[in-house]
Structure formats: structure tokens, C-alpha cells
Amino acid sequence: MESVLSFSTADLAMTRYAVSPMWEVVTSFRLLRAEVDPPLHRRWAAQVRPRLERTGLDRGWLAELIPLTGYLADFLNPTPASPFPGLSGELAAIRATSAGQVRAELDMLAAEAGRDGGRSARFRLLYDAPEETLGKVAAEIEAYWELALAPYWARIRHLLEADVFYRARQAAEHGSAHVLDELHDSVRWDDGTLRLVRRHCAVTRGQAGGGLLLVPSAFVWPRVLTRSVAGEPPQLAYPARGVGNLWEPRTPTSAAAVAGVLGRSRTRILTELDTPSSTTQLARRAGMSAAGVSQHLTALRDAGLVTAHRSGRSVLYARTAVADALLTPAGD
Known part of the structure; x- marks a missing residue:
């Protein structure tokens, strides 16, 4: 199946990029539900799946809203208002979705899944009272984000931003048509049209905005x-460049120099946080007491080098982009 999206000069001029937290929520959740471990994300999935199962977020x-294949409820991916929106802004847009749009998209989900006569209690509640229920959906998304993506967001966002800057540079040097033709092997630019082959859902200019x-x-x-939603620009989510190296362990190249400033213990903790971890896990791996690790984490968090994320009854700590830059300078 091939879908064709026509472009005018104005459409090309209005083509833009955005990093969307909600696209990462939707695609990562679908990936975790797959029966086969994702080859590129096996390391991440092995850490996140047990947390989801313990909390019931799976x-x-x-x-209900993200099936393993096929159509996804479009209201989960509102049009980003800026190139780098925060999750809170996208959740506000989700909560503001009209009842008519929610019901129409739930009908499409149900029809595709063949469950018109067997809708779950959650599904019926969202259908009957979308204004009240969307708040519950947004709250669950926040909980999922905190468990599955927030501890890794510095690393993920760096990858996505690097892709945007690369594409922008390519567009400046070679033009937008060249960039569109290189996005993915299923996407092809052809004389004013963007052709998407093997597409499950058609996307055409007639049903979408400019x-x-x-x-x-x-x-x-x-x-x-x-x-593709009427009145809004069509969206195309594509694999970011370099995703195959996203979860590769990072070997700090400046640890000795950083230790001269922060001390050996705090530098060791930052080094261990290549994988988000709890205080107990860090204490075991670093050979320190839990109380000592906790004190160091407080200092590192106050300095903007570490973030904390609630995971059930425990807290996961993660390095920030600032800490990554300290341990592995850009030149390395």
C-alpha cells in the first residue's frame, strides 16, 4: 500500500521538526508490549518492564489506547506547539481534547480491533465521560513517564535533538526535498509529493492541514x-539517526579530572549512573554505605548533576546531560 502526500511551495516552507515526549511515550509503550524483545532497546526494556509489571501500568x-499494531488514538499525539515541548504541555493538550474527537477515535480503535460488542469498562468510561476521564489518562501517562522515560530522558533527548540539528543543517545545504528523501527507506520524495510505501494508514493533503x-x-x-487530523499539519515520526548506539554503555573519559573537583566517591556514583539506579543498588556497586550514597546523591542533585524519579516504593537516580558532558566532553 502506498500513501501520497502532495506538497506546494507553501507546504515545503511550513515543514518543521519537533521533539515530542508523547511520541516517545506511545512508541516505547507499544514496544514494551511486544512479545519479542526489541533488539535495539533490550537493555532499556530489561530495566523498565519489571517496574511496569509491579505497578500495573502495563x-x-x-x-487500552495503544494496541500492538495498527491505528493509534490520535489525541495521544497532539501537535507540538514548539520544537522542544515539555510533557506537561502535551498532557494539557490531551486533557483539552474534545469529546467528539475522543469518541470518534475510540470508535476507530474498536472497529479495527473487532471489539464493538466487547469494550472494556475503562474503554466505556472514557467513551461516555471523556472530559472527566482524560485526566486519569494523563495521570497514568505521567506515572509511565516517571518510570520508563524520565530517568533516561537526558540520553534520549540528546539523540533526538542531534537528529533535528543534523536535518536542519542538511536542509540548509541541500534543500528540504533532499532531507525528506533520506528520512527512511519507506519514504520517497517524487516531484512535489512524498510517497510512503507499506503504510497501514493513509495520509493525504485533503484530510490534513498545511x-x-x-x-x-x-x-x-x-x-x-x-x-493525520483535519486542520492540523500531518505528522511523520521516523527513527532518529544513531538510535542503534543509544543504550551502549558510556565509558567516562574525564573521570580522573572530575574526581579532582567532586571527589572520588561522587565521581564513582556518577560513573555508576550510566544506568539509572536506586540508592541501594548504587551502594552495592560502589562499595559504600547506603547513608553515604544518599548524602552524595543529595549534593549531586543540588548541583544539577543528578535527577530523582519515583519508581513504586523506591527512587531511581539518573545522570543529567550536564553530568554526561562533564564525564565525556564533546570532543571525545
């Missing part, structure tokens, strides 16, 4: 996904 609202919104994603690989 069996909640997101499981321009095109291109969204790099860490979790959409190996395919592209589209969103």
Missing part, C-alpha cells in the same frame, strides 16, 4: 508512523 489506560511536522523518535524503529 494493564491500564495506555494498554505543511508537515517531522518527529524523530528513539522507539519507532524500524518503521515510520503518521498522524
